[in-house]
Amino acid sequence: MRSKISSFIMIPSILSVLIFMFYVLFGIDNSSYIVHPVTISFFIVIIILLFILDSIDNLIYRKKLKFLTEEERRKIIEENEGNYFYRIYKFLFHDPKKINQGVKKIDHGFDGILELDNKLPMWWMHLFSITIVFSFIYFFSYLLIDFSNPYKEYEISYKNQLKEIERFEKSMPQVTIENSSFNAKFVDSGKTLFEENCATCHKSDGSGNIGPNLTDDYWINIMEKDLFKNIFSIIWYGSKNNPTMRAFGQSGEIKGNDIQKISSYVYFINTKLKKPINHKDPQGKKIMNWNN
Ligand code: HEC
Incomplete structure (x- = not known):
């Protein structure tokens, strides 16, 4: 009969596996489910059940212990000596007292070297099994659900970023004609921005195409006394004479x-x-005496 794994190791391990499954199934983005009352009560029920199971297990274990022979009981008590951490250490690595005991020895003969065929340590074996289990979980969750799917992750973070930009733009006060300046x-x-929005009609150097030359001192539209504000207001309201130059600002x-x-x-x-x-x-008219 094996000695029991203590409940303070068993229960947290089972809980972490469950939480990991939650994470795999629902993803990290909607983390609100973690603090949801249903989830919390689910975990409380699980913890209570685990404690009940553990005490039943304890009872059975103690009952069984009674039917053992003296020799077997002594062995179990020996196995359970020391605190938990020492026992975990003994379980993962080799028992320091028993190291090299009962190990197969391979005699090379010709060189006189005696090779000890030690068993692989427990930590190595368990790590190996965990990687196998993990690869299965990962593989199937990758195939069947969105967990760890890079395309899905990209899509979600892209959407979040767009939302972030929208929020930022809303909270950011926009410049108006009154407070704009060069x-x-x-x-x-x-x-x-000029190359993207204006160059088709004004050329990228502003020398004019369908629209007028923006680099000379001649102006068709004179709406403000200040040159910079005049440019701003034409882009904002468009041209009154010619709808080809549309109201970029007013129409949104x-x-x-960006108009600033x-x-x-242009200035x-x-x-x-x-x-x-x-x-x-x-x-238009030649204007040299702008306020600014
Ligand atoms: C579809 C063509 C077109 C686009 C695009 C366009 N414009 Fe114009 N723009 C014109 C035309 C045509 C005029 C002349 C309007 C008039 O006769 O009153 C003009 C006039 C102007 C004027 C006033 C020039 C003057 O002499 O009064 C400015 C400044 C100007 N545009 C800047 C811009 C900027 C900056 C953009 C980009 C945001 C832009 N335009 C995009 C066609 C365009």
């Missing part, structure tokens, strides 16, 4: 913060950069 650090990102197509970046780029190419050699002919 900022040199936005020129680079403004350039990228481009957000205020694009306006910074930059209009005032700070060398004028392109090839450009569209001037349109």
Whole structure:
């Protein structure tokens, strides 16, 4: 008869296996199920059942002990000596008292070396079995459910990221015409946005195509006294004369913060950069006395 595994090892092990199964079945993202009252009561019931089973097991064990011979009982008591940790140590590694006892010896004969054919230690054997069990769980959960499926994981984190961006944009106050101003650090990102949204009609250097040249001093639309604000408001409200230049800001197509970046780029190419050699002919009035 084997000695019993103590309940303080058995119960937590069974519980961790159960929790692992939960994790495999439901995934980590909806971790709310862990604190759900149903889950908590489920685990409480399981713990109580495990304790009941353990005490029944204890009773049977003690009953059986009575029917053993003196010799067998002595062996079990010997096995159970020391505290739990010492016994686990003895179980996993070889019993230090019994090491090299009763081990098969292989005599090479010719070189005089005596080889001891020791048994593999328990920790090695158990680790090996655990890897086999684990590979089965992993393999089937990979095939049948979403657990550890990289595509699914990617999809979930991608969705979460989009939600995060949405939340961020909502909480982030957008620039309006009143508080907008030129900022040199936005020129680079403004350039990228300009190329995406405006270059088809104005060319990426702003020299003009369907739309007018944005790098000269001639302006069709004069809505503000300040050059930067004038650019911002044209992009926001569009052109009153020509619907081809649409109201990017008002329609919500481009957000205020991005319009500030694009306006910074347009302001930059209009005032700070060398004028392109090839450009569209001037349109509108020549204006030099902007407030800014
Ligand atoms: C579909 C073509 C088209 C697109 C896209 C477009 N524009 Fe225009 N844009 C025009 C036209 C056409 C005008 C001239 C409007 C007018 O005659 O009043 C114009 C005018 C302007 C003006 C005023 C020029 C002036 O002399 O009054 C600015 C500034 C401007 N666009 C910037 C932009 C920016 C920045 C973008 C990108 C967010 C953009 N445009 C996208 C066609 C376009």
